[in-house]
Amino acid sequence: MATIKDVAKLARVSTSTVSHVLNKTRFVSPEITERVESAIETLHYAPSALARSLKVNQTRTLGMLVTTSANPFFAEVVQGVEQRCFELGYSLVLCNTRGDKARLNASMEMLLQKRVDGVILMCTQAHLGAKVFDRYPSVPLVLADWGPMDLGADLIQDSGQQGGRLATEHLISLGHRHIGCITGPTGKRAAEERLAGYRAAMEQAGLAVRPEWIAEGDFELAGGKAAMARLLERSERPTAVFVGNDMMAVGALRALADAGLKVPQDMSLVGYDNIELARYLVPALTSIEQPKARLGALAVDTLLARIQAPDSPRRVLTLTPELVVRESSAALAIPRRLG
Incomplete structure (x- = not known):
């Protein structure tokens, strides 16, 4: 498997120059950039995601705590989160808490051990384990409609x-x-x-x-x-x-x-x-x-904004519900006796 040193040798540049081309952290002349990119293609070089995450202190991975992804409502929101993560090049670690406080706390600890960049919280019982979040005040959080309202995290809510x-x-x-x-x-x-x-x-x-x-x-x-x-x-x-x-x-x-x-x-x-x-x-x-897909996508966008600007004021975003009329509701044709 090719390394960054192999790319540098073939392109006749330093490894730091290869790194700047990959991460776009400094201007590199078009000629040298072309040589580096050609060497990458020739060697089929794939940068180590782990090495990059350690260097920039980001894993491009988000965590999500949800009561249960088996419930259709939660499942459809999760789909919106996953789709937005895919579009932006992020991975998602999904944890089902199943309404269990201990499982909620254990899942949060696991996500932090995996060094996720931030967490989307969508748990009906999250208020029971709110103290676990207090122990990690630096972890970016977004509440996706469900969770402790006094947590102080950014909130995407249904009206x-x-x-x-x-x-x-x-x-x-x-x-x-x-x-x-x-x-x-x-x-x-x-x-x-x-x-x-x-x-x-x-x-x-x-x-x-x-x-x-x-x-x-x-x-x-x-x-x-x-x-x-x-x-x-x-x-x-x-x-x-x-x-x-x-x-x-x-x-x-x-x-x-x-x-x-x-x-x-x-x-x-x-x-x-x-x-x-x-x-x-x-x-x-x-x-x-x-709008479940929009709720999921907006939760991701809000979390990434929080990661980029951790000291910005808290954001509370409200989605607008709409009535969808189908067959289960109909006009009361004639008054009738109750009972």
């Missing part, structure tokens, strides 16, 4: 309250007045913001928010199914439900099917996230679109 309003206003525009909500876990920022949007839309329309029509879920399939089952046990049922994310909406569809109810004829549903699966459900799910 959850606006999204919750959009979903609820859509159902109100279809004539629904008895609207329920399946929320994410209490204490999670995303869950609370989307619930606040639902409440704001109901209040603006002069509609009552009935506590018995608000059911807490867990952002997962089983939680959505269980929450809808609880709503269906009520003596009076809503005619439409805003569900805090698409995974819970899929579970809610299962519960409605098990109860012999049809969507949207018996109940309209609106989800949140607009995961790829949403369009293939039966019925296809109306949902609030989060």
Whole structure:
């Protein structure tokens, strides 16, 4: 395998000149540059990524901590991160924490041992392990919508309250007045913001928010199914439900099917996230679109900007949600008795 010394010998220059040509760290005349590049091509020389990283104190590798890449929402954001890393010539080390604080801490330690240039954090339980990040204040961090808001890191966030309003206003525009909500876990920022949007839309329309029509879920399939089952046990049922994310909406569809109810004829549903699966459900799910690929790409760009300017002010960037109307929501044709 050719070395930098071999290239220098063939090009009749010093190894430092070869290094300057490779790294563009100093002006080298076109003639000498051409000789060096020709020698590199002839010898099929490939610079050592490890040696270069040690010299410039960068590995061109980013880390990402995510709750689980198996969840479609997280998986689609990860795809956006990977694509942007590929475009910019960076590698990505992905760690699934699976909601485990110990695993979160161990993964962070591993990333630091690998000398990643920075970390993208997208963990629902990150607030439980926030102290681990305090131990490494010099490590560039970006929160991709999920994580401890008091960490002080750059943040790419979804406008959850606006999204919750959009979903609820859509159902109100279809004539629904008895609207329920399946929320994410209490204490999670995303869950609370989307619930606040639902409440704001109901209040603006002069509609009552009935506590018995608000059911807490867990952002997962089983939680959505269980929450809808609880709503269906009520003596009076809503005619439409805003569900805090698409995974819970899929579970809610299962519960409605098990109860012999049809969507949207018996109940309209609106989800949140607009995961790829949403369009293939039966019925296809109306949902609030989060620009997941853009979220991932923006997280990478923001992290690289932080690496280049570590002392710059904290950046908080907000993405705009959009309503995607499909088959699971429909106009309330005629008033009907609840229950």
